[in-house]
Amino acid sequence: MSRSERLLAGQPKFFFTMTIPEHPVTSGFPLIRGRRNRLSERRRKMVAEHRLTPSDFIAPMFIIEGKERKEPISSMPDYYRLSLDLAVRQAAVWYELGIAAVLLFVMVPESKKDNEGTEALNENGLMQTAVKKMKEAVPGLTVMTDVALDPYSSFGHDGIVRDGRIINDESVDVLARMSVSHARAGADFVAPSDMMDGRIGEIRRALEANAFPDTGIMAYSAKYASVFYGPFRDALDSAPGFGDKKTYQMDPANVREAVREAQMDEAEGADIVMVKPGLPYLDVIRAVREQVQVPVAAYNVSGEYAMIKAAAEKGWIDEEAAMLESLLAFRRAGADVIATYWAEKAVRYLTKSRV
Numbered sequence: 001m002s003r004s005e006r007l008l009a010g011q012p013k014f015f016f017t018m019t020i021p022e023h024p025v026t027s028g029f030p031l032i033r034g035r036r037n038r039l040s041e042r043r044r045k046m047v048a049e050h051r052l053t054p055s056d057f058i059a060p061m062f063i064i065e066g067k068e069r070k071e072p073i074s075s076m077p078d079y080y081r082l083s084l085d086l087a088v089r090q091a092a093v094w095y096e097l098g099i100a101a102v103l104l105f106v107m108v109p110e111s112k113k114d115n116e117g118t119e120a121l122n123e124n125g126l127m128q129t130a131v132k133k134m135k136e137a138v139p140g141l142t143v144m145t146d147v148a149l150d151p152y153s154s155f156g157h158d159g160i161v162r163d164g165r166i167i168n169d170e171s172v173d174v175l176a177r178m179s180v181s182h183a184r185a186g187a188d189f190v191a192p193s194d195m196m197d198g199r200i201g202e203i204r205r206a207l208e209a210n211a212f213p214d215t216g217i218m219a220y221s222a223k224y225a226s227v228f229y230g231p232f233r234d235a236l237d238s239a240p241g242f243g244d245k246k247t248y249q250m251d252p253a254n255v256r257e258a259v260r261e262a263q264m265d266e267a268e269g270a271d272i273v274m275v276k277p278g279l280p281y282l283d284v285i286r287a288v289r290e291q292v293q294v295p296v297a298a299y300n301v302s303g304e305y306a307m308i309k310a311a312a313e314k315g316w317i318d319e320e321a322a323m324l325e326s327l328l329a330f331r332r333a334g335a336d337v338i339a340t341y342w343a344e345k346a347v348r349y350l351t352k353s354r355v
Helices: 003-009 034-038 041-046 084-097 126-137 168-185 199-209 227-236 256-268 279-289 302-313 319-333 343-353
Strands: 057-064 070-072 080-083 101-106 142-147 160-162 165-167 189-192 216-223 272-276 296-300 337-340
Touching: 034 041, 057 084, 057 126, 057 343, 080 084, 084 126, 084 343, 101 126, 126 142, 126 168, 142 168, 160 168, 165 168, 168 189, 168 199, 189 199, 199 216, 199 256, 216 256, 216 279, 227 302, 256 272, 256 279, 272 279, 279 296, 279 319, 296 319, 302 319, 319 337, 319 343
Parallel strands: 057 080, 057 101, 057 337, 101 142, 142 189, 189 216, 216 272, 272 296, 296 337
Antiparallel strands: 070 080, 160 165
């Protein structure tokens, strides 16, 4: 038996259909070499199946009261709570970099919190004022607003509390009115993050009834009851005051339920559906992507960001490489847009690498 015959003997029949003659330089094995497309960076880029661009990203922003305030978040290194004047400047920088949108969250003082979400409906509240200022300063910026009661709630829950229970329908009514208030201030998208049943349809009807047909809805359709939100709750001081959020946020064990939630939100008028968290739920992103026709967003949440930052600080991981690999994983899984705390750093890297 010749050398080439010995090499071929262990191969499945579909691999070769003919005997390769002996050659003094090449043995003829294998004919198919995946490494040929990986030989250089240019080749790898040429055949890459997925790419990242600045327009893929939504940049979250934490806004606080006051002026010239830039407060570090201990569990989210290099990310900050910003007073509105600084937030507007930051948003302008992000817009010039090509970031698609900002997603606004506000930190509400304890004195303005109650169980009814009163401050959430204040037309001159921090969120409404932030939207107005940003649209005035950067008209082309896509401004998205968080719609949920937990920043405004004295209980820290995403809905109104009655007798220790989070009440769905009464909460939805407030969420719909909050959405109209944000739209009136100039929001391009409202982003309900509460996971109350039926809220997308009610918000859509409220927006239409108040002459805001062009205001989009980015629904947190599959938001899981996850441990990965810890640093975010530090950033906004919005941890639940009792119990947990498992009666309204999703069970991490479930995928089919996520698909059903996304399909219902799409049917009720959502323009974008979201899966949150991101990295531990790539399978959910893929499952949702295959079953809905609207764009799918992924939220690369605070805990995911914090883990990479912490490992990088220890010298255990390359921060930039881990960032890019993680973001690319979202695109590969099927996400059309990514809300991420890496937005600015990623865009600066992508811009530099293309010069």
